[in-house]
Structures are given as structure tokens and as C-alpha cells.
Amino acid sequence: MKTSSTDEWCTASGGKRPAKLRLFCFPYAGGRAAIFRSWHKLLPDTVELCAFQLPGHGNRMRESPSANASDLASEISAVFPRYLDKPFAIFGHSVGALIGFELARHLRSEHGVEPAHLFASGRGAPQVPETEDFTHRLPDDEFIEELRRLNGTPEDALQHPELMRMMIPVLKAGFEMCQTYEYEEQPPLSCPITVFGGLKDADVTREALSAWQEQTSAGFTLRMLPCTHFFLHEYERELLQMISQDLHALAL
Numbered sequence: 001m002k003t004s005s006t007d008e009w010c011t012a013s014g015g016k017r018p019a020k021l022r023l024f025c026f027p028y029a030g031g032r033a034a035i036f037r038s039w040h041k042l043l044p045d046t047v048e049l050c051a052f053q054l055p056g057h058g059n060r061m062r063e064s065p066s067a068n069a070s071d072l073a074s075e076i077s078a079v080f081p082r083y084l085d086k087p088f089a090i091f092g093h094s095v096g097a098l099i100g101f102e103l104a105r106h107l108r109s110e111h112g113v114e115p116a117h118l119f120a121s122g123r124g125a126p127q128v129p130e131t132e133d134f135t136h137r138l139p140d141d142e143f144i145e146e147l148r149r150l151n152g153t154p155e156d157a158l159q160h161p162e163l164m165r166m167m168i169p170v171l172k173a174g175f176e177m178c179q180t181y182e183y184e185e186q187p188p189l190s191c192p193i194t195v196f197g198g199l200k201d202a203d204v205t206r207e208a209l210s211a212w213q214e215q216t217s218a219g220f221t222l223r224m225l226p227c228t229h230f231f232l233h234e235y236e237r238e239l240l241q242m243i244s245q246d247l248h249a250l251a252l
Contacts, residue, residue, distance in 0.1 A: 008060065009079060012050045013040040019048035021116065021251040022088040023243075026096030026103075027051075028122070028152065028230075029174020030167060032058040035233075042240040046251040050083070052076070054099075056170045065173035069095070069181055073102035077110050089117040089247060093232050095174045097123035098181060101215070104189055114191050116250050118216075119243060121196040122229055124208025125215060127183045136175040140168055147171065150203075152230045192219035194246055196239060201229045221246075 010024070011033050023043065025036045033051035040049040054072070056065030066072040080103075092100030097120040108114050135146045144164060147153045153171075157163055193216040197209040206224065213220040223242055225231040232239055 008053070009076065010050045010052050010083070012048055013037075018046070019086060019251075020046040021247065022048045022050050022083060022086050023247065024050045024052060024083075024088055024090050024100070024115075026090070026092035026099045027054070027057075028094035028096055029178070030057070030153070030171040031093075031096070034058065038236070039240060042237060042244065044244055044248055044251050047244075047247055048086070050088075056173065061166070061170075065170045067173040067176040067180070069098045069102045069177050070106075070184075072177075073099055073106045074110075076103055077106035080107060081111065084111065084113060087116045087250060089119065089250070090115045091119040091121065091243065092123075093121040094123050094229070095178045097121055098126060098178060101126055104191070105186060108189070114189055116191060117246055118189065118191055118193045119196070119246075120193060120212055121232060121239075122198065122201065122204060123178075124204050125211035125213075126181065127185075127214065128208045128211050130179050130181065134176075134179050136172040136179055140164070143168060143172065151228060188215050188217045190217050192216060192221070192246070194221045194223065194242075196231070196242070197222070197224050198227045198229055198231045199224050200227055201231075203229065 027035050033053040036049060036051040043049060053060055055063035090100040090104060100118060104115050104118055135143060138146060144158055148158055193212055195209050195212045197204055197206060210222055225235045225238060227234045
């Protein structure tokens with residue numbers, strides 16, 4: 001699979017056949033577009049994978065990261081018309097789920113379109129109040145210990161002082177985006193929503209995941225994987241098999 005197009009926001013990888021649908025992917029706090037680089041191999045041939053590179057991440061590391069999901073979604077929505085020549089679905093993990101949800105709302109209000117499907121992964125429903133402490137305000141050494149507890153950052157990186165000095169502002173911005181998010185009441189989306197959670201994720205409850213059902217007037221599915229918060233890596237194949245099932249009928 002070869003990269004078919006690249007811009008500052010999005011890297012796209014096409015299928016073996018002409019794409020019928022795009023899947024836009026948003027990473028967790030501190031995650032780069034590259035975390036999705038292998039996904040195209042396990043998606044239907046007619047799905048084009050489009051991984052978003054957010055400000056402050058990867059090749060955009062010189063830009064200031066955003067700490068507000070609605071503001072970031074509005075910025076993405078402004079450049080999104082270039083991608084509206086095909087139907088599309090949205091996937092986001094953790095804070096990426098929040099960004100994807102806000103983007104779907106902005107696209108509805110600003111362009112009159114919605115995704116064909118929304119996949120929210122590893123994040124409770126947006127209307128459920130955040131219960132965790134404001135860890136983005138912790139001193140850097142305590143923040144690093146929180147990252148270690150979450151087990152999503154390689155230990156080698158956590159022990160690399162220069163790397164962490166670069167990464168901590170980006171990571172804290174992502175945590176702040178989640179922890180200070182203010183939900184605004186709006187009508188539910190008209191697209192189906194599929195939600196993924198980890199059975200061993202101590203920070204995201206099944207009840208909070210189930211509450212996503214309130215955000216759609218169409219179908220809702222909750223699927224749990226036998227893993228912790230970062231199941232999108234540990235159970236990548238299983239996760240993509242389930243996503244592919246939902247996308248298959250859309251991408252024929």
C-alpha cells in the first residue's frame with residue numbers, strides 16, 4: 001500500500017481498488033498519525049485510510065497543540081470540504097473520540113453533512129462529566145508517573161529527559177482537552193455510533209461507554225475487548241475486524 005496523498009492535516013493510504021469511502025482517524029493524547037500506519041492492511045480494499053496529524057505532533061511539532069476539542073474541530077471543519085467528494089466515517093481513540101465527535105457536530109452545522117459512521121474508542125460519552133483529577137496541572141515528574149500508570153507511553157521514552165521535555169506540553173494539552181471539556185447540548189447525530197472499550201480499563205467504565213447511545217438517533221453498538229485502555233495496539237487485528245464489519249456495507 002502506498003501513500004496516495006499528503007497535506008499538513010492528513011495522510012491518506014488507498015486500497016487496492018478505487019476508494020468508495022474514507023475512514024478518518026484521530027489519535028489519543030500525544031499520538032501521531034503514524035500510529036495508524038498499518039491499519040490499511042486490515043481494512044476493506046475500498047476504504048481509504050486518512051490519519052490526521054494534529055498541531056504539535058509529528059511533522060507539526062513546531063505548532064502549538066490545541067487544548068480545546070471544539071476549537072480544534074472547528075479548525076479541521078474549515079479545511080474539510082476538500083475531503084467531501086466521498087462518503088466518510090470517523091474513528092477516534094480517547095481524546096481522539098472527543099475530537100471526532102466534535103468534528104461530526106461542526107460538519108453538520110457548518111457544511112450540512114455527517115459521517116456515515118462514528119467510531120468512539122476508549123472514551124466515555126461526551127455528556128458524562130469527567131471524574132479524573134486535572135492531571136495536566138501536575139508537576140512534570142508527577143505527570144510522568146501518571147503516564148507510567150496509564151501504560152501508554154514506552155518506558156524508554158519516559159526515561160529520556162530530552163524527549164519528555166518536548167512531549168510533555170503536547171501530552172498535557174491532550175489531557176487538558178479531555179479534563180476541561182464542556183459538553184454543549186445539541187440534537188443527536190443521525191449516523192450510527194459504534195463504541196469500543198477495554199474490559200480492564202480502570203478509568204473508562206462500561207456505563208460511561210454505554211451513554212454514547214444518547215448521541216445517535218440511528219444504530220448503536222458497544223463492543224468490549226479483553227484489554228486495558230490501549231487495546232487499539234494490543235488488539236489491533238480484532239478491533240479492525242469489527243470496524244471492517246461496519247464499514248463493509250458502506251464501502252461496496
